[in-house]
Amino acid sequence: MANLRMVWRHIALAAMLFAAMGGARATWPQAAEEHGVVRENMDPSVKPGDDFFRYSNGGWIERTEIPADRATVGAFLLLRDKSDKRVKGLVDEALKANAAPGTNMRKMADLYNSYMDEAGIEAKGLGPLESHLKEIAAIKSKKELAFVLGKTLRADVDALNNTNFHTANLFGVWVAPDFDDSDHYAAYLLEGGLQLPDREYYLGQSERMKNLRAEYQKHVAAMLQLAGFSEPETRAAKVLELEHAIAEKHLSLAENEDIHKANNHWKRTEFAAKAPGLDWDEYFRGAGLEKQANFIVWQPTAFVGESALVASEPPQVWQDWLAYHLIEAYAPVLPKAVADERFAFFGTAMTGASEQRPRWQRAVSLVNQQLGDAVGQMYAKEYFPAESKARVDQMVTNIVTAFHKRIDALDWMDPATKAEAHAKLKTLYVGIGYTEQWQDYSRLEIKPGEAFGNLWRGGLFVYQAKIAQLGKPVNRKQWSMTPQTVNAVNLPLQNALNFPAAILEPPFFDGKASDAFNYGAIGSVIGHEVSHTFDAEGSAFDAKGAVRNWWTPADLAHFEASTQKLVEQYDAYRPFPDLALNGKQTIDENIADVAGIAASLDAYHASLNGKTPPEQAGFNSDQQFFLAYAQTRAGKSREGALRQQVLTDPHSPSEYRADAVRNIDAWYPAFGARDGEKLYLKPEERVRIW
Numbered sequence: 001m002a003n004l005r006m007v008w009r010h011i012a013l014a015a016m017l018f019a020a021m022g023g024a025r026a027t028w029p030q031a032a033e034e035h036g037v038v039r040e041n042m043d044p045s046v047k048p049g050d051d052f053f054r055y056s057n058g059g060w061i062e063r064t065e066i067p068a069d070r071a072t073v074g075a076f077l078l079l080r081d082k083s084d085k086r087v088k089g090l091v092d093e094a095l096k097a098n099a100a101p102g103t104n105m106r107k108m109a110d111l112y113n114s115y116m117d118e119a120g121i122e123a124k125g126l127g128p129l130e131s132h133l134k135e136i137a138a139i140k141s142k143k144e145l146a147f148v149l150g151k152t153l154r155a156d157v158d159a160l161n162n163t164n165f166h167t168a169n170l171f172g173v174w175v176a177p178d179f180d181d182s183d184h185y186a187a188y189l190l191e192g193g194l195q196l197p198d199r200e201y202y203l204g205q206s207e208r209m210k211n212l213r214a215e216y217q218k219h220v221a222a223m224l225q226l227a228g229f230s231e232p233e234t235r236a237a238k239v240l241e242l243e244h245a246i247a248e249k250h251l252s253l254a255e256n257e258d259i260h261k262a263n264n265h266w267k268r269t270e271f272a273a274k275a276p277g278l279d280w281d282e283y284f285r286g287a288g289l290e291k292q293a294n295f296i297v298w299q300p301t302a303f304v305g306e307s308a309l310v311a312s313e314p315p316q317v318w319q320d321w322l323a324y325h326l327i328e329a330y331a332p333v334l335p336k337a338v339a340d341e342r343f344a345f346f347g348t349a350m351t352g353a354s355e356q357r358p359r360w361q362r363a364v365s366l367v368n369q370q371l372g373d374a375v376g377q378m379y380a381k382e383y384f385p386a387e388s389k390a391r392v393d394q395m396v397t398n399i400v401t402a403f404h405k406r407i408d409a410l411d412w413m414d415p416a417t418k419a420e421a422h423a424k425l426k427t428l429y430v431g432i433g434y435t436e437q438w439q440d441y442s443r444l445e446i447k448p449g450e451a452f453g454n455l456w457r458g459g460l461f462v463y464q465a466k467i468a469q470l471g472k473p474v475n476r477k478q479w480s481m482t483p484q485t486v487n488a489v490n491l492p493l494q495n496a497l498n499f500p501a502a503i504l505e506p507p508f509f510d511g512k513a514s515d516a517f518n519y520g521a522i523g524s525v526i527g528h529e530v531s532h533t534f535d536a537e538g539s540a541f542d543a544k545g546a547v548r549n550w551w552t553p554a555d556l557a558h559f560e561a562s563t564q565k566l567v568e569q570y571d572a573y574r575p576f577p578d579l580a581l582n583g584k585q586t587i588d589e590n591i592a593d594v595a596g597i598a599a600s601l602d603a604y605h606a607s608l609n610g611k612t613p614p615e616q617a618g619f620n621s622d623q624q625f626f627l628a629y630a631q632t633r634a635g636k637s638r639e640g641a642l643r644q645q646v647l648t649d650p651h652s653p654s655e656y657r658a659d660a661v662r663n664i665d666a667w668y669p670a671f672g673a674r675d676g677e678k679l680y681l682k683p684e685e686r687v688r689i690w
């Protein structure tokens, strides 16, 4: 989609704390004298034309073990380790500073310490949950139930930027420019209510899904038992039945990504008639949105279905569901028995990771999530030199120029459509490194010794800050990622891209490496994000970010026919005998990969001005370009994690992303790839969309 998540999906805050990522063991070899393609990461015994991913990364795959506390390992995650270590250093600075109360430094220190204080967390037991559990237990009517459900609404979903359609709360809100009025912020409401990542986990009939559901039910019972509930097995069975019923109302990921189905404006006063069941007045009062007149409902059928379930299912089942969801969300800041039980299911059973990340790393993640810009301000100052910013700025300019030329060269596109595409490129805001407008944390209260309270207030702070933007003018330069985030993003409603400082590091960007290397690595990522501006979703937004169809029907038809070829190319990839990629689900990301490589290669060639650049590690410049690209895709996953990715992620697994080079003509002579080799495509089978 016109969004990016090149790496992992944003998961709920608590899930992130426990996710099997992080760690700091595997490393990316980069001897001081060697900048660019890493020869020892390759496997020269593999023919590049048969398997470019293993040719480029076989050595790395061979010697890299997935650490026990992780589900995957790869270039992205190694960079994430690097960023985490640096952030740890910044948190240490904050710890030593003994800064004045109320300052960002003091908040960072207090938040970190509150999570590290395991003895304190243990001593409090389930005390911090008590008032919340009492409120749930005291529900006596559907009206009160609606109010309590409304209180759980958080700004924890994001439909287009960091694409996250998952919230375990009944619904989630995303505050973003209005589809029909991109100058003002609107409230998008999204479906929710499931703990497991996607409807498929409830409805899928494979053995693995059936087993996971059985494990999950045991886990729900165990959590309820730990919280002192009677008859935990009976309650867990009902909770699972309810979530199953909710899952049946949910849309699939592919449906969620179709923005044309999402632009549904509902007035607050229309909800009761359009989606009867839930007492909407009470729900919005609980959410503090009783004065918000308009909403955009992303999945109307899910809202109808979920609202009806509030009416049809017994309040007791909803109360148990609320209690279990509360315990699950805050398990990371509850006593060890609860936290461990959460990890046993969401870490081990779901992803195969057998150990949790060290506690200090989870504490750093928490600081990163709740005080991201406070950390980010320090990070940008210390780790992102002005020379790096200048060099990447120049690459962006050249890649955007390459896109202008590619658009001019399209023989199938109508001149009117081309003019609109050029206008979009001209107004595109490309942020490099960090935001110029930092988040103000003065209203976020962080208290020493209150791990639970800090996490609770953190979620509420984000929610209230977002809600306060509703109806206000859109700031197109607002970032959606912190500088220490290893990722990049396309913000279609703002017609903007963000490239945080933490991804502008080897193997993506190296100030000491050749241009061939940097264009192949980060240049392809920049091209990827720019191309999202024009993909099936991006083309729905005009230069201002408004939803407007600026394509002629003939252009759109041509675009759709060419994308079908790419759908078929990816449908044919089979990571497991019983599981193929879903070419439709991953189409926009695959187009972006192919277009990104092509545009960056053009920009690189243009930047040479006819000169022949030197070899590096024995490779000529085009070889460096493609190898650099493929080496950014180095990655290994446990089976469970890879299967989850294939089912739920709009990105193809890294292996197939590396193999996208087979669509680029220049790749063939660079590596002597020829007919009969597995990746070989006849010139007419290669997909060229942009």
Ligand SMILES: [Zn+2]
Binding pocket: 001, 003, 004, 005, 006, 528, 529, 532, 588, 589, 592
């Ligand atoms: Zn993308």
